[in-house]
Amino acid sequence: MDEPPLPLIRLGDTGEVAAALPHLLGFRPTESVVLVGLRGPGGSRVGLTVRADLPRPADAAALARTLAARLVTDDPAAVLLAVVSEAPDRPWTPLLHGPVGPGPDADLPHRDLVHELVLALDAVDVPVREALLVRAGRWWDYDCPYPCCEPGAGTPLPGGASPLAAAAVAGGAVLAADRDALAARIAPPAGGAGAAAMADVCLWAGREHAARLRTAGRSVLAGECDAAVAGAVAACRPGPDTAGTRLPDTQVARVLWALTLTEVRDRALATALGEDAAAAEVLWTECTRRAPVPLDGVPATLLAISAWLRGDGATANVALDRALAADPGAVLPRLLADGLAACLPPAQLRALISDSLGSTR
Structure with a gap:
């Protein structure tokens, strides 16, 4: 697991945070789960951020507890949860906020992991402000009921240099293609x-x-x-x-x-x-x-x-x-x-x- 830079920058648009994940980590994550701690009044500042490779389904609950224990050391007011994955959509299986009646034909991937993370963070009194999927240059909110977050839709990641990215670079972070490139x-x-x-x-x-x-x-x-x-x-x-x-x-x-x-x-x-x-x-x-x-x-x-x-x-x-x-x-x-x-x-x-x-x- 990796713990990246801690830029003291106020939290902006959700898409901005999703686009800035590589800068927060120092490399571009792939098939990862990332927890961004939110600190300050009302959880308006980025704090400690932790990342791990996506686990096997059988290991999801154990990883969720481990990540929650790591994050709580920074005493966050809340957390933004991001799954970075190119996995395709899957058949509908309501685990977090599924509808009462019949649901759509497809669902976002890794919702079971998100469910385990929500439970683990709730056990240490850290609320999940948003749970996102970042995939193919777009982002989705796992809890959003609107058409923009349907599996086949998503919102494009914002372009340009965001304040979060600028703060990370100013703090000395140098973006690598992936963790292997960082080690190289x-x-x-x-x-x-x-x-x-x-x-x-x-x-x-x-x-x-x-x-x-x-x-x-x-x-x-x-x-x-x-x-x-x-x-x-x-x-x-x-x-x-x-x-x-x-x-x-x-x-x-x-x-x-x-x-x-x-x-x-x-x-x-x-x-x-x-x-x-x-x-x-x-x-x-x-x-x-x-x-x-x-x-x-x-x-x-x-x-x-x-x-x-x-x-x-x-x-x-x-x-x-x-x-x-x-x-x-x-x-x-x-x-x-x-x-x-x-x-x-x-x-x-x-x-x-x-x-x-x-x-x-």
Whole structure:
């Protein structure tokens, strides 16, 4: 499941929210169920949003309870429920608000899942404001009795840039074609001379790192590693001097080995809370993408934290997948994955990081 950005934008037209789902998630969902929490006075603001793949019918009730438990952590006033699916219409089976007499010949798909979600959300006192189907560039309201929401009709999704989409982009979200495309942004290069050269440079940098540890000691080396990380972050700051430049393999390799020192990693984590947060995220992305296993684990963890702090749970999830693939026994990414699964809000994560960094000073 993915927890996406949290733009503070007032809820507008239902079709606008349906069209903005890809921007809220960071990728275009397919065969998914999405719950958009509504907060503020009267539930007028978009809050926490959670997504999951459409389940098998036998698993619908269990998934509904899980999603409801996730969403309620943000204390929403209400929820907008969206099913994104290209499934065709099906024979009429009234589960939510079916007519007393004979109904139409066809019904919208996945109404049984919608029914389970309504029940699960009602059990945690979260009302469903609207339940939508988004399909083939149109949207339907599962509860709408009018011809515009009949199975063969639907309302076209609005075009143009909506305030919701603009807010998500302004918050740093970059739209991917799907979740696989999101993961591909930090995937290692598939073989080739570039990957081999990077591996060779990392071996050389590792020998240099080990020799310096023996001759200068850990304290001196940690200071040098802090400087290496700071220099690389500075090189990733946006501006005319850095536009279009690529960090040299040697610089990336030294950062990767620097992050193997826990104290350096923890101080690097602090950059996510300061003015260089965007530059640091660029660095962690580059290091994750280019690092050989297992050196990719720490930068992937730092990338997950940076993305999560700006509300991009989808990127945080794929980065944590990468970190745990590098080292399945690593404690920090496992704890972060648990927190993300429990929908810990970015503000609470920021507070936890600030407290932990303060206690080590």
